[in-house]
Amino acid sequence: MIRINLLPVRDLQKKEKIRDQLLIAALALVVVLLGCGGLYAFASMKISAEKNAIQTAENEIRNLQKTLGKIAEFKKLQKELEGKLGVLQKLKENKSGPARMLDELASSVNDKVWLISFVENNGAISIDGVGLNEQSVASFLQRLEASPNFRNVELSVTELTSGKGMRVQKFKATCRVQEATPIAQTASSK
Template sequence: MTTRLNLLPWREMRRREQDRQLLTIAIGAWLLMGLIVAFAHFRMSDLIEAQNHRNDFLQKEIAKLDEQIKQIAQLKKKRADLIARMNVIQQLQTDRTRVVRIFDELVRRLPEGVHFSGLKRTGDNLALSGVAQSNARVSALMRNLATSDWFADPSLDVINVKQKGSDRVSEFSLKVKNLVKKASAPEAGT
């Protein structure tokens, strides 16, 4: 008699055991993959959030710098305006003393027997009109003006000899160029 062994239940049990192990491995793999994906998702979210915070910080700093650039531009404009005003004031100060110097120099160069009846300044040119006792006195005035440091190129426009009462007088009109005396720059500031 031969013994018969029935291996079918053992094979079936083994197959069930392998199926269960395969299912456990598959579930474990799926869980591990899910954890890896979740970790990657959270890590990427954290990285994106950190980068967004950095971007926000940079945007705020850029806005601050833009504001500072605007303020610097405004300050530069104010500085240029102030410099322009200072230049105008300095020019006015120089011109103020220049006018005084012109009149002072005219009085110093005026020979006896000559007086002015009019003076007109156009830029750096002066138009002088007046009355002299003789033509020689007008010539002396022109020589005096030519030797002055403040005037140059005197030119006679008109001279008319007229009789006023018992005296003969010469009415004259001349032009002279007004120079800025080289030594006047330091004097103008005082």
């Protein structure tokens, strides 16, 4: 059967135009939505990557802070050990110091001089003794002055006394203990 289109042609063209415009608008909307979705996904990936980088940096900072704490602890321990070594060194020096000092004193005394007292207080030494004559006392003081362990040897009192049928020269002398040079310094200066 034959059909006859009774609708005007313009109405048909209008409907087709509207349909085409709706199709183009829908297509444009889909393209815009896809573009926005792609940008969102790209931004999300970038944010995630930056968060991971920040987390890695924070972990590294924590590790470095732990290391700095250990370094500070080691420095404190090193300082403490250096102090202990200094005390040990001083003890070593002081251990042999009095023995050397008394040895030097004994070698300075001859058979014409007798010591009555020897007092050391904070490096100051007071010596009381007797000698057969002034020459023996002077000889003792000269040997004491020549000793490396004593300095500033001074005769403070000398007095002629009699005792047990003999005339002897009683004397008092003062001096200072020579500070011992550390072993490490003498070795490095050679």
